[in-house]
Amino acid sequence: MELLKNHKTLHMMNQKLVLILLLAFISANNVNGRHSSPLHHNHHGHNHIKGYFEYSAVTCRAYTASITDFGGVGDGVTSNTKAFQTAIDHLGQFGSKGGGSLLFVPPGRWLTGSFNLTSHFTLFLHQDAVLLATQDENEWPVIEPLPSYGRGRDADGGRYISLIFGTNLTDVIITGNNGTINGQGSPWWVKFRAGQLKYTRPYLIEIMYSDSIQISNLTLIDSPSWNVHPIYSSNIIIQGITILAPVRSPNTDGINPDSCTNTRIEDCYIVSGDDCIAVKSGWDEYGIAYGMPTQQLVIRRLTCISPTSAVIALGSEMSGGIQDVRAEDIVAINSESGIRIKTGIGRGGFVKDIYVKGFTMHTMKWAFWMTGNYGSHADDKWDPSAIPIIQNINYRDMVAENVTMAARLEGIAGDPFTGICISNVTIAMSPFAKKLTWNCTDVEGVSSDVTPQPCAALPPVQGGKACDFPEEKLPIEDVKVHMCYYKPKYM
Numbered sequence: 237m238e239l240l241k242n243h244k245t246l247h248m249m250n251q252k253l254v255l256i257l258l259l260a261f262i263s264a265n266n267v268n269g270r271h272s273s274p275l276h277h278n279h280h281g282h283n284h285i286k287g288y289f290e291y292s293a294v295t296c297r298a299y300t301a302s303i304t305d306f307g308g309v310g311d312g313v314t315s316n317t318k319a320f321q322t323a324i325d326h327l328g329q330f331g332s333k334g335g336g337s338l339l340f341v342p343p344g345r346w347l348t349g350s351f352n353l354t355s356h357f358t359l360f361l362h363q364d365a366v367l368l369a370t371q372d373e374n375e376w377p378v379i380e381p382l383p384s385y386g387r388g389r390d391a392d393g394g395r396y397i398s399l400i401f402g403t404n405l406t407d408v409i410i411t412g413n414n415g416t417i418n419g420q421g422s423p424w425w426v427k428f429r430a431g432q433l434k435y436t437r438p439y440l441i442e443i444m445y446s447d448s449i450q451i452s453n454l455t456l457i458d459s460p461s462w463n464v465h466p467i468y469s470s471n472i473i474i475q476g477i478t479i480l481a482p483v484r485s486p487n488t489d490g491i492n493p494d495s496c497t498n499t500r501i502e503d504c505y506i507v508s509g510d511d512c513i514a515v516k517s518g519w520d521e522y523g524i525a526y527g528m529p530t531q532q533l534v535i536r537r538l539t540c541i542s543p544t545s546a547v548i549a550l551g552s553e554m555s556g557g558i559q560d561v562r563a564e565d566i567v568a569i570n571s572e573s574g575i576r577i578k579t580g581i582g583r584g585g586f587v588k589d590i591y592v593k594g595f596t597m598h599t600m601k602w603a604f605w606m607t608g609n610y611g612s613h614a615d616d617k618w619d620p621s622a623i624p625i626i627q628n629i630n631y632r633d634m635v636a637e638n639v640t641m642a643a644r645l646e647g648i649a650g651d652p653f654t655g656i657c658i659s660n661v662t663i664a665m666s667p668f669a670k671k672l673t674w675n676c677t678d679v680e681g682v683s684s685d686v687t688p689q690p691c692a693a694l695p696p697v698q699g700g701k702a703c704d705f706p707e708e709k710l711p712i713e714d715v716k717v718h719m720c721y722y723k724p725k726y727m
């Protein structure tokens with residue numbers, strides 16, 4: 237085992253022998269994450285006692301290896317694409333045996349292209365580890381467009397694969413003690429704005445067709461486009477993520493649950509150039525044909541700064557439907573809108589059973605915004621009879637200050653947005669506020685205890701009843717994260 241720590245020796249060995257020894261070594265390095273251990277917190281709040289690290293996860297792992305075991309070099313210059321893929325391919329061979337495997341990324345700057353995850357696997361970034369996404373476009377393979385989108389979001393045809401990509405997986409975790417993933421997105425933003433991109437920009441993390449996903453305790457910086465994109469997946473926990481992008485960077489959405497079931501997003505801090513959370517389910521005729529909704533989604537304890545976009549957007553791609561979204565304990569600072577429904581004729585689908593409570597907003601253009609004529613079609617084959625259904629939208633217990641316009645609610649003529657309920661909401665207008673505080677067209681609903689007085693389309697309800705918020709929990713709320721620990725052998 238000591239032999240393998242010596243990289244010079246390792247490189248001189250025959251490849252096959254290295255592999256056999258490596259597997260034997262990893263098997264032997266079986267740190268059972270479930271035994272109790274005498275850990276203490278140091279002044280950083282992390283454990284370094286006896287070289288153990290503590291982390292919280294749905295599943296603890298049995299086998300661990302470090303990226304340095306596979307030739308990784310954290311100098312910010314050497315490409316680690318091959319090291320990551322080799323490491324993950326080898327660790328993937330353990331499958332679920334003993335709880336699966338963990339790849340440790342130690343302190344350093346780890347330049348890399350895209351790599352694919354495997355099942356029963358944890359990628360762990362040390363707090364001083366930075367994954368640096370390569371800026372070389374040629375290092376990004378191009379993959380098929382998403383079936384529910386029919387084309388790339390930036391350009392026709394394929395799309396650059398995401399930095400961290402996974403498909404058809406079960407039980408996959410990306411976590412760390414607040415380690416960093418830096419997308420180095422600025423050249424992508426420049427090319428996008430200049431119309432020079434051949435394909436759609438990569439995301440930082442995309443997981444497709446997967447079940448049981450945890451993404452937690454990380455900082456994501458400067459993504460080329462969207463940051464976290466779970467799609468066609470279920471049972472997802474996204475927790476303790478900091479996402480930072482310049483507020484003028486294009487399409488740097490924070491977290492985009494897309495055609496996903498049973499998702500929990502909590503304790504996140506997002507500053508971005510687009511929506512902090514954008515709930516999606518496919519685009520026009522492609523999304524309608526695919527027909528996979530996003531449902532059973534809880535968003536809580538989110539802080540968002542998004543001067544040009546929404547704190548929580550529903551759409552605009554919602555053609556597979558969005559149902560049963562519960563958001564609570566949200567703080568918005570200097571954002572364009574609080575909650576925004578974006579749709580239009582041709583989208584089809586539905587947005588229904590939406591519940592939001594406990595929302596504090598400072599400096600907003602609109603607290604509430606609904607847009608029924610969003611446009612932005614995938615192509616000219618959209619169906620003009622595909623009218624979206626928007627119903628049972630509940631907003632309550634909110635305070636906002638320095639707001640330019642309380643609400644701009646625009647439904648679709650002949651297809652009103654119905655069942656809107658707004659209660660116990662106090663909005664203090666900015667000195668520069670519009671004279672018209674509520675502007676409502678083609679919407680129907682009720683209000684109760686709302687200041688300033690809502691539009692006539694939302695008359696006060698008799699008896700001052702609070703809007704609905706479900707009392708029974710979603711299944712994902714009962715999924716527990718445990719304390720796990722392991723001992724990286726470099727210490």
Ligand SMILES: *[C@@H]1O[C@H](CO)[C@@H](O)[C@H](O)[C@H]1NC(C)=O
Pocket residue numbers: 321351352377379401403
């Ligand atoms: C990663 O997965 C994608 C999609 O399945 C595939 O096209 C690509 O070749 C994979 N990359 C590697 C390095 O295996």
Ligand SMILES: *[C@@H]1O[C@H](CO)[C@@H](O)[C@H](O)[C@H]1NC(C)=O
Pocket residue numbers: 403404445
């Ligand atoms: C992944 O799952 C999807 C949906 O079930 C399926 O269509 C696809 O063939 C699978 N891909 C692989 C590589 O197994």
Ligand SMILES: *[C@@H]1O[C@H](CO)[C@@H](O)[C@H](O)[C@H]1NC(C)=O
Pocket residue numbers: 414454455478
């Ligand atoms: C994680 O790091 C980011 C960026 O340095 C910082 O803003 C954030 O407060 C950190 N989060 C925690 C929980 O330490």
Ligand SMILES: *[C@@H]1O[C@H](CO)[C@@H](O)[C@H](O)[C@H]1NC(C)=O
Pocket residue numbers: 290291292412413414452453475476503
């Ligand atoms: C991860 O983040 C969660 C939620 O923010 C926090 O409670 C937990 O202490 C963090 N764990 C580690 C190991 O940093």
Ligand SMILES: *[C@@H]1O[C@H](CO)[C@@H](O)[C@H](O)[C@H]1NC(C)=O
Pocket residue numbers: 594595632633634635660702
């Ligand atoms: C009204 O909303 C505030 C939060 O903005 C909350 O503290 C209060 O309990 C709510 N009142 C009622 C009657 O629900």
Ligand SMILES: *[C@@H]1O[C@H](CO)[C@@H](O)[C@H](O)[C@H]1NC(C)=O
Pocket residue numbers: 599600638640666668
């Ligand atoms: C109020 O909002 C305006 C923009 O409408 C902004 O310029 C101003 O700084 C805000 N004031 C405070 C006290 O946040």
Ligand SMILES: *[C@@H]1O[C@H](CO)[C@@H](O)[C@H](O)[C@H]1NC(C)=O
Pocket residue numbers: 646672675676677
């Ligand atoms: C109110 O909304 C309608 C429909 O979008 C729009 O035509 C009108 O100009 C708005 N009025 C004001 C004063 O903003």
